[in-house]
Amino acid sequence: MKLNWAELLVVNNPLRVFEQRFEIGWMKKHARIPPGGSFLEIGCGRGAGASIIREEFSPECICATDLDPMMMRRAVRYLPGEERRGIHFCAADALRLPLPDGAFDAVFGFGVLHHIPDWQGALSEIARVLKQGGTYFLEELYPTLYQNFITRHILLHPEENRFGALDLKEALKGADLSVQASLEVPFVGILAVLEKKS
Numbered sequence: 001m002k003l004n005w006a007e008l009l010v011v012n013n014p015l016r017v018f019e020q021r022f023e024i025g026w027m028k029k030h031a032r033i034p035p036g037g038s039f040l041e042i043g044c045g046r047g048a049g050a051s052i053i054r055e056e057f058s059p060e061c062i063c064a065t066d067l068d069p070m071m072m073r074r075a076v077r078y079l080p081g082e083e084r085r086g087i088h089f090c091a092a093d094a095l096r097l098p099l100p101d102g103a104f105d106a107v108f109g110f111g112v113l114h115h116i117p118d119w120q121g122a123l124s125e126i127a128r129v130l131k132q133g134g135t136y137f138l139e140e141l142y143p144t145l146y147q148n149f150i151t152r153h154i155l156l157h158p159e160e161n162r163f164g165a166l167d168l169k170e171a172l173k174g175a176d177l178s179v180q181a182s183l184e185v186p187f188v189g190i191l192a193v194l195e196k197k198s
């Protein structure tokens, strides 16, 4: 689901960049990923995360995807010329990634799953495109934050098939993604580093 005006404000501002720097720094501390390798980001928005991922992990290339082609255009404006080196932007639905099985050493998703009605389907796609032993870096929010009595009137999210902490952990296990490290704020959200087992 595309973002409404309020959510566009939430993600396209300097505070969000600061928050993602902290989160990606935390993820790096909890993952063993050698430099090089192929990375994927789903729901990359305007590309601020992809740029920080490149700085922190030095992958060979990052494929940064988003459902919304407008976000891809924003990303090209946000990361001009050299700042885009090694980052390939492409519009794609996380439910149907036009990418081969086992192609990536790491997949990143910041605040994306809770925008997808069939978020379990997106988890299967993530597991499909990850190599065995590959890493999934996740940042997610719970409906108690984004669909409470105030936020439900401002933000726009799917209403059906929402997930809380337990549903998410169960679905991750079902997709063969095992938690290596997590940082959770109850009723708010979670950061996690997961490994694809088989």
Ligand SMILES: C[S@@+](CC[C@H](N)C(=O)[O-])C[C@H]1O[C@@H](n2cnc3c(N)ncnc32)[C@H](O)[C@@H]1O
Pocket (backbone or CB within 6 Å): 001, 002, 003, 007, 011, 016, 042, 043, 044, 045, 046, 049, 065, 066, 067, 068, 071, 092, 093, 094, 095, 109, 110, 111, 112, 115, 116
């Ligand atoms: C809350 S924004 C997060 C953007 C960016 N990752 C960040 O953290 O600032 C969620 C993003 O997911 C994208 N999105 C929503 N549904 C999607 C889907 N099915 N496949 C891929 N991207 C999707 C939206 O267009 C939006 O850019």
